[in-house]
Amino acid sequence: MRPFIYWGTISILAILHLQAVLNLLPIAIPVYVTAILVLGTSYLLNRKMLLHIDSLSTKVNGLLFVMQGMLLIMNIFGETSWTNVVPFGLFLSIEGIRLLLSQKMFYLSKSVRDYEEQREQFNETYRVVRSERHDFLKHISSLHYLLENHQSEEARDYLGQLVEGYEETNLSIKGERGVVAGVLHQMYRRAKSSGIEVVYDIDIPLSSLPLSDKEIVTLAGNLLSNSIDACEEWQAANGRQATLTLQFYKRSGLFLMICENDSPAIPTDVLDQLFESYGNTTKGEGHEGLGTKLIFDIVAKHNGYLDFVHKSQKFTVKIKIPAVV
Template structure:
């Protein structure tokens, strides 16, 4: 029995995701089993009771994993829906105001306000460029996550560069896997860049490249980063529970990226050098 509790303490999972009722019910059953176990002398039934106790514990763990996964998927879908709604709202508002902008420019040019017209046009182009970089040729899921991350980066002063030879939606991934991959890659980069700006006092940069070469899709995400301890870098994508962030982060993002890459027969490599962190992912160009 003590071995079971030692294993229980080492599980990186909140078993309370099962809910209080299920946990209390399983605990009551296990207490009954322990009571019967201690109340009888050595007998073959002890083996059955031990296996029953272990079985209930594995049932608790499996149920918690399942519910935790469903909760995370639901949260991801809610985030994706919000991103899509935000992107649609931006595109709709830009389309709605387009004629108003043309009228304003026409008025300035008619009154020879050339300098003012140039400044107005530059601001207008910058706004349209932000949206165009995110949604050009992309499926809704990819457009939503790209636009959301671009907006978040620019909001905190991070230089965001999308160098995409083709839409990221070209990747042979489901919408769910594509959002998981892009969302975690860019979220990790944003957090690293915010820390970099905070400690270095200078602007950080994120670049996302995507192109196809020799039958392979190449996805490269590069960002400025503070120094990362070697013992964390060595195991960052190799196993669960390693993270460069402070606080209570569990390293789930890197694990989810690695899971998606392996699921689709891809290859992941990364390097940290001279305050730059780069992740290079290759997918075979097959559907």
């Protein structure tokens, strides 16, 4: 169901319901006043709320609308008294149930998608490690052959290529639990495939954070994904290679995570509320701005601190989380 169809239908029903209640007042309230009140409320809710009505099937949405319509008939054609408030209250209750169910269904579906994505990332990382281990003796044999034949320069170049390939995997998996290693490795490969220079300066494993694996994956995954998106946009606009740096270390009882990337300009109104509410995004249509709010919620849940700055085409996010379980 498209948002404008939902808001249009629910606004008409609300206007008729509310007008039936207001008709009980000793003074006459014009219907246009009721319409302005309802439409104004709908507009504000549409700006503030992130709706997931599509998470419910057309049949479920239709059934709820039919129930609300039946309540409207009771309200309009029933005996005029203060009992008319009851159908209006039931109308609002049904709408609350719709919004709650749609939100639950959306996050349930998202959890399933996230699980599938994490499983794929883990499997891909495992496949890469197995592949590298499988070929390791072959590489040693090749180096041995080159050295035996006094081809030291060729051996040095070959070893340099090997180290570069192994370093990519090692940066992501050293000391990390499976799903965390998976998301780090997948983001590293995605950035590299886009021509972005990636630096993981990780003192201790991200898995050391006093968070669940799911929260670490959500935190790091959204942080890196947003940074890569910004780098890709910056590269397209400037024609130069962008840089993304992720630092993680522990100091004085605090875990510190710093993510810095090249970034195009961000509108001030988006920047001001970037991590505070849903729906703030620089990616255009098709993106809901969920990632930044999820990052903020996880940090806040663990009594952490989040700060960010955008200056000279650089976007930096600093996260501090107490080292307390």
